[in-house]
Amino acid sequence: MIKKGMRRQIVLHYILVVFLALLLVEVIFLLVIRTYYYDSIYTRITTQISQAEYFYRLSSKDSPFALQELLRSFDLNNTELQVLTLDGDMITSSTGFQPDRTITTSDVPEAVGGGIGRWVGRQTGTNESVMAVSKVLQIPGHDSYVLRYVTSVERVNSDLFNVTLLSAGIVVAVLAVVTAFSFGLANSIVKPLNNITAVSAQLAKGKFNIRIKGDYRYEIGELASTLNYMAQEIVRSNQIKDDFISSISHELRTPLTSIKGWSETLISGGYDPEETKLGMSIISKESDRLIGLVEEILDFSKLQQNEMKLSIGTVGVQELLKEIILNLWAKAEKRSIRLELEAEDGIYVRGDANRLKQVFLNLTDNAVKFSHEGSSVLLSARRVNEEEAEIVVQDSGIGISQEHLNRVKDRFFQVDSLNGGTGLGLAISQQLVELHGGTMEMDSELGKGTRVTVHLQLTEPLPAVEAPDRVSLPEPADHHERKEGQQ
Structure with missing residues (x-):
């Protein structure tokens, strides 16, 4: 039986x-x-x-x-x-x-x-x-x-009875052959499934290095490949998680060490006002850095749990990019990097101004961070058609290899962990763009720079709102007059 x-x-x-x-x-x-x-x-x-x-x-x-x-x-x-x-x-x-x-x-x-x-x-x-x-x-x-x-x-x-007996005998013989064949068929399905079940049980116990072996075909082969891929992704995710914990621990410890050190120094007293002012400035700066790290992690957590709330309105793209340049001008000036703007007039998109600013601030900050000294970062915006706008952040920096480019938008992934950060910036930017119904694409070549293209849906400007005045951007001291886009 x-x-x-x-x-x-x-x-x-x-x-x-x-x-x-x-x-x-x-x-x-x-x-x-x-x-x-x-x-x-x-x-x-x-x-x-x-x-x-x-x-x-x-x-x-x-x-x-x-x-x-x-x-x-x-x-x-x-x-x-x-x-x-x-x-x-x-x-x-x-x-x-x-x-x-x-x-x-x-x-x-x-x-x-x-x-x-x-x-x-x-x-x-x-x-x-x-x-x-x-x-x-x-x-x-x-x-x-x-x-x-x-x-x-x-x-x-x-004669009919004899024919019936003969046909019944044939039926019995065929059923015997079918039974033997069905056992072979059942074993060809059940044995791989038993193997997959055993490997799955090992995976459930945390042994993620184990793999399903065997050249299975059709749906069973697809199931085995899927489970092997799942195990591979779990190992990779665990490695990324471990790297993230190590990285974020370092990121948090550095400002905390500075804050603690200067706090103890200031408590001990005996310093002139200039030294006290310097210490307080460092404490404030490192506190802002900690707040930024924590907010980034909180944003990512909200996105993962679909709890991110957007305050939708009409956003002028040219004005948004100008704000980005103003926010990062001082940082770019320290490395003699030019921030250039080429944006068509009258491009408006529907979205959350603060979240879109967060997206392009992160993209531009990355472009500045990985650009060579004396190079330039270009922010451009144009209408692709009557329904869509294209916003580009392009640099001529170190670029990203093709191997890393496929993973750079993964959570916790960092191309260069020495530059700091949580590895969440691009993952958050990608999800925020998708929440706005847009797309984000990255093209890069190692040693030649990176181009990030964001597509967003166009909308009509609010009739009661007048266009903002032109913002004059400060010029780097050591460079020519910075190229302005269409204002």
């Missing part, structure tokens, strides 16, 4: 389907064979009746001698020919027995009704299976009789 499980279900279902199919085929086959044999007998008898009727019409005699001649001339082997009245009373028969009995089978009324009657059943007295075929012999001006042939179908039934 097969124990309960998928193997048993597969075997039983497969055998059941094949058995029902074979049973249906066998029933149809036996019905066809039986119908063929019975119809052959019926056809032979009806042909003989037609000849007898033709002979009777030619003789035109209504006498016992004509009927006897009919019996002698048109008798069939192993068949009794009977002549009956229209009421079913037997007048004579080819056997000469029981001439006074009345026939009550359904073939006689059918023949009297004008057709050829056919009846199959068991004959009274002998209990033998027979077929009776009857037809009325009628000549105008003469008496009408019923000509009835009765033949045994025992031999036919015996």
Whole structure:
């Protein structure tokens, strides 16, 4: 007995389907064979009746001698020919027995009704299976009789029974072969699943280095590949998480050390106002840095839990990019990096101004951070069509390799961990852009720079709001006049 499980279900279902199919085929086959044999007998008898009727019409005699001649001339082997009245009373028969009995089978009324009657059943007295075929012999001006042939179908039934036994044997043999085949089929499915289940149990226990081995095909192969990929991604995520914890610990410890050190120094007293002012400035700066790190982590947590709320309004892209440049000008000036703006007038998008500023501030800050000294960072905006705007942040800095480019927007991933940060900036920017119904694409070549393209849906400006005044951007001391975009 097969124990309960998928193997048993597969075997039983497969055998059941094949058995029902074979049973249906066998029933149809036996019905066809039986119908063929019975119809052959019926056809032979009806042909003989037609000849007898033709002979009777030619003789035109209504006498016992004509009927006897009919019996002698048109008798069939192993068949009794009977002549009956229209009421079913037997007048004579080819056997000469029981001439006074009345026939009550359904073939006689059918023949009297004008057709050829056919009846199959068991004959009274002998209990033998027979077929009776009857037809009325009628000549105008003469008496009408019923000509009835009765033949045994025992031999036919015996042959049909033998055919049934043979077909049943074939069915049993086929089922035996199918059963053996179904076990092989079930094992080919169940064994890989058992292997996958065992590996999954190991993965559930935290053994993520284990993999499903075996060249499985079709859906099982896809399942195995998916689980292996899942395990690989878990290992990678754990590694990224560990790297993130290590990185964020360092990021948090550095400002905390500065704050603690200067706090203890200031508490001890004995410093002039300038030194005190310097210490307080460092404490304030490091506190802002800590707040930025914490806010970044909180933003990411909200995005992951779909709890980020947007304050939707109409945002002027040119004015937004100007604010970005003003915010980062001092940082860029320290490294002699030019911030350039090329933006078409009248580009407005629908979104949260603060969150969009966060996106482009992060993108521009990254561009400044990874640009060479004396290079430039370009912020541009243009209409792609009547429905979409394209905003680009492009630098000519160190660039990103193709290997890292595919992962740079993953959470916690950092191309260069020495530059600090949580590795969440681009992941947050990507999700914020998607929340605005836009897309963010990155193109980069190692050593030649990076281009980040953001597509956002255009909207009409608020009619009551006047366009803001032009913002004059400060110029770097060591460079030419900075190139302005369309203002």
